[in-house]
Amino acid sequence: MIKAKNNPQSFHKSQIKYHLILIPISFVMLLPIIFIFSQAFKPMDELYLYPPRFLVRRPTLDNFFELFRMTQGSSIPISRYLINSILTAIATVILTIIISVLAGYGLSKKKFKSKKLIFSLNNLALMFVPTAVIIPRYLIIQKLGLIDTFWINILSLLAMPIGVFLIKQFIDQIPDALIEAAYIDGASDLNIIFNIIIPLLRPAIATVGILAFQAAWNSAEASIYYINNENLKTFAFYVTNLTAVTGNTVAGQGIAAAASLIMFVPNLILFIFMQSKVMNTMAHSGLK
Amino acid sequence: MNKKNHWIILSPYLILFFAFILLPIIVAIFLSFTYFNTIQPPKIIGFQNYITLLTRDEIFMQKVLPNTIKFSLIVGPGGYMLSFILAWLIAQLPKVPRTIYALILYSPSLTAGVTMSVLWRVLFNGDQQGYLNALLLSLGLIDKPVQWLQSPDHLLTIMIIVSLWSSMGVGFLAMLAGILNIDESLYEAAYIDGLKNRFQEIIYITIPAMKPQMLFGAVMSIVYTFTSAGIGVALSGTNPTPQYAGQLIVNHIEDYGFLRYEMGYASAVSVALLIIIYIFSRISWKLFGEE
Numbered sequence: 001m002i003k004a005k006n007n008p009q010s011f012h013k014s015q016i017k018y019h020l021i022l023i024p025i026s027f028v029m030l031l032p033i034i035f036i037f038s039q040a041f042k043p044m045d046e047l048y049l050y051p052p053r054f055l056v057r058r059p060t061l062d063n064f065f066e067l068f069r070m071t072q073g074s075s076i077p078i079s080r081y082l083i084n085s086i087l088t089a090i091a092t093v094i095l096t097i098i099i100s101v102l103a104g105y106g107l108s109k110k111k112f113k114s115k116k117l118i119f120s121l122n123n124l125a126l127m128f129v130p131t132a133v134i135i136p137r138y139l140i141i142q143k144l145g146l147i148d149t150f151w152i153n154i155l156s157l158l159a160m161p162i163g164v165f166l167i168k169q170f171i172d173q174i175p176d177a178l179i180e181a182a183y184i185d186g187a188s189d190l191n192i193i194f195n196i197i198i199p200l201l202r203p204a205i206a207t208v209g210i211l212a213f214q215a216a217w218n219s220a221e222a223s224i225y226y227i228n229n230e231n232l233k234t235f236a237f238y239v240t241n242l243t244a245v246t247g248n249t250v251a252g253q254g255i256a257a258a259a260s261l262i263m264f265v266p267n268l269i270l271f272i273f274m275q276s277k278v279m280n281t282m283a284h285s286g287l288k
Numbered sequence: 289m290n291k292k293n294h295w296i297i298l299s300p301y302l303i304l305f306f307a308f309i310l311l312p313i314i315v316a317i318f319l320s321f322t323y324f325n326t327i328q329p330p331k332i333i334g335f336q337n338y339i340t341l342l343t344r345d346e347i348f349m350q351k352v353l354p355n356t357i358k359f360s361l362i363v364g365p366g367g368y369m370l371s372f373i374l375a376w377l378i379a380q381l382p383k384v385p386r387t388i389y390a391l392i393l394y395s396p397s398l399t400a401g402v403t404m405s406v407l408w409r410v411l412f413n414g415d416q417q418g419y420l421n422a423l424l425l426s427l428g429l430i431d432k433p434v435q436w437l438q439s440p441d442h443l444l445t446i447m448i449i450v451s452l453w454s455s456m457g458v459g460f461l462a463m464l465a466g467i468l469n470i471d472e473s474l475y476e477a478a479y480i481d482g483l484k485n486r487f488q489e490i491i492y493i494t495i496p497a498m499k500p501q502m503l504f505g506a507v508m509s510i511v512y513t514f515t516s517a518g519i520g521v522a523l524s525g526t527n528p529t530p531q532y533a534g535q536l537i538v539n540h541i542e543d544y545g546f547l548r549y550e551m552g553y554a555s556a557v558s559v560a561l562l563i564i565i566y567i568f569s570r571i572s573w574k575l576f577g578e579e
Contacts, residue, residue, distance in 0.1 A: 004470065006379050006380065006467060006472070006475075006494075007379060007467075007468050008380070008382050009382060010382055011382060014294070014348065015380060015382075016382055018377050018378075018381060020386075021377060022374075022377055022378065022389055022571065025393075026392045026393065027390060028453075029392055029395070029396055029453065029456075030392055030395070030495070031398070032396070032404070032407055032411070032453070033395055033396070033410070033568075035407065035409050035410075035411065035419075039407070039410065049423045050416070050417060050422070051425075052417055052418075052419055052422050054348050054419070056411070058320075069497075072439035098300075099300045099304065101303050102297045102300060103297070103298050103300070103302075104421070104543075105295040105297060106294045106298040107298070110294035110297070110402070112294050113490075115294075118298070118302070121310075122303075123570075124306070124494070125309050125310075126507055126508075126511065127507060127510060127511050127565050127566070127569050128309050128511075129511060129514045129515075129538075129561070129565065130515075131515065131517070131518060131538045131561075131563070132514070132537075132538065132540070132541065132558050132561045132562055132565070133312040133316045133540075133558050134314055134321060134542065134545065135316070135319070135541070135545040135546075135551050135554050135555055135558065136311075136312040136313075136315035136316045136555065136558075137312040137315075138316060139315060139551075140307065140308075140311055140312060143391055144307070148449065148453070153310070155304070156308055157307045157308075157470050157551065158304050158308075159301065159304035159308045159309055161305075161309070161533055162458070165299060168574070185400065189293060189297060192364070193522075211440065211458070214536065216400065225546075240522075253410045256406045256410070257406070257407065257410070259406070260358075260399075260404070260406045260407055264399050267399070268395060268398055268399040270397055271394065271395075272336055272391065275387065275391065277463060278467050279390075279461065279464070282458075282461045282462045282464070282465035282466075282501075283465040283466070283468075283469050285458075285462040285465070285500075285501060285504050286462075286466065286499075286500020286501045286504055287503040287504040287507060287577075288500050288503070288577065288578050
């Protein structure tokens with residue numbers, strides 16, 4: 001009898017065939033990422049080399065220095081964009097977590113009439129594509145008086161249907177009896193959320209935090225559409241414009257690669273550290 | 289227990305949800321029935337925008353719609369199947385190699401579409417310094433550099449490749465978790481009942497047992513397909529893309545809304561896009577939903 005071998009405990013000869021398929025695929029997936037690391041550290045003469053060489057031979061930090069030097073003449077230094085991005089990301093992560101935990105708890109453990117309706121609306125909104133309704137969004141943000149404010153960098157990202165969805169699914173696994181017992185002991189909802197739910201919810205919170213961070217760190221939308229004041233724009237926007245400014249010059253490529261690396265690395269590091277928590281959350285991510 | 293405070297708990301989310309998700313959709317539906325140039329107040333013109341969209345917008349019918357259908361049919365189901373196959377393959381391995389592969393396969397989707405276009409623009413650069421050109425020239429496959437990103441013949445293909453490359457997103461992780469969490473005894477019972485090979489195992493046990501994750505993956509893949517649609521403009525550096533070769537519905541909306549200031553018409557296109565997304569999701573729900 002053949003037995004299923006999902007999730008095996010150790011290595012076995014039969015696994016070699018999977019490696020044979022996965023190694024070439026992984027290589028293709030990694031190539032552009034290796035390239036961006038390599039390109040970011042190439043000195044000028046290697047960038048100009050013909051025929052071009054994929055990997056860097058004598059790595060330097062020149063491109064990074066050049067990137068920071070580039071804005072010295074202009075009124076807005078690059079650090080301004082970076083600080084805007086960091087502040088946006090931190091605020092978005094914290095606020096999204098708070099808002100999603102409250103909503104997820106309400107939708108999971110509270111009993112009220114329109115609960116089902118709200119959750120199915122939220123499930124529909126999982127498919128929300130902001131760029132599809134960019135124009136009405138712009139008009140609403142204008143009416144709210146949020147054009148050219150720092151807050152719009154954050155506010156437009158806070159309603160995250162996937163965050164509420166993942167947290168609600170995760171809280172569904174927590175037994176009702178636990179919460180009822182706490183009610184009998186006289187605990188308030190906030191007590192329950194902070195003392196019972198949040199400690200059990202860590203994996204889901206980490207996951208939503210990562211997703212919120214990625215959304216905020218990578219978002220150029222607010223800077224492109226809702227902000228005219230250069231002082232309030234984010235680093236993602238700066239990188240988007242970088243190739244337009246430097247053109248397709250070879251020197252520009254090194255700088256652009258350095259900037260892209262700064263965009264990519266925080267996402268990667270966060271994910272590496274949190275991946276086990278993410279997988280734990282995803283186990284409850286089923287849609288019915 | 290019967291306190292009415294659930295509304296207090298839900299209100300921060302509901303307010304934001306209303307302001308930034310629901311209201312824009314409602315406003316889009318309203319504006320789609322108007323002529324609105326952002327200077328004068330909107331003027332109601334009935335179904336005129338939709339009639340124009342279906343009968344008079346040649347670019348939409350000849351370029352944008354075929355491009356969108358081609359792009360979404362390949363990137364959507366293609367990325368989805370790729371996610372499942374890769375998730376299944378790495379689920380066959382022990383924890384350490386599995387984690388390493390998962391990380392590698394997920395890493396492209398950690399790169400923002402916008403920043404990665406910087407990199408892809410270097411790889412597909414149109415002069416002989418471009419990596420693809422240099423490679424093909426040295427192999428003797430082409431005799432002069434190809435303008436990969438400016439040529440209408442290649443842009444859409446490159447967009448599809450780049451999108452597929454980064455399509456192993458949240459849906460892929462959900463499917464991987466789904467496969468790993470299937471109860472082993474299900475397989476054992478099925479083999480006793482006469483299951484013969486691993487292919488049958490996937491069809492009869494694995495997929496049915498993880499239907500909720502398959503549905504979640506499908507929804508995420510639809511969303512990804514339509515959010516990654518901006519990549520054509522990012523790669524070619526212009527909107528509209530060269531000869532509308534990489535023009536998708538999302539770019540068409542921006543073209544009319546922000547370049548031509550025909551907000552009413554752009555809103556009608558937005559509503560059409562939302563309807564298309566909704567139809568796709570109903571199909572996935574029919575396929576994987578549980579009643």
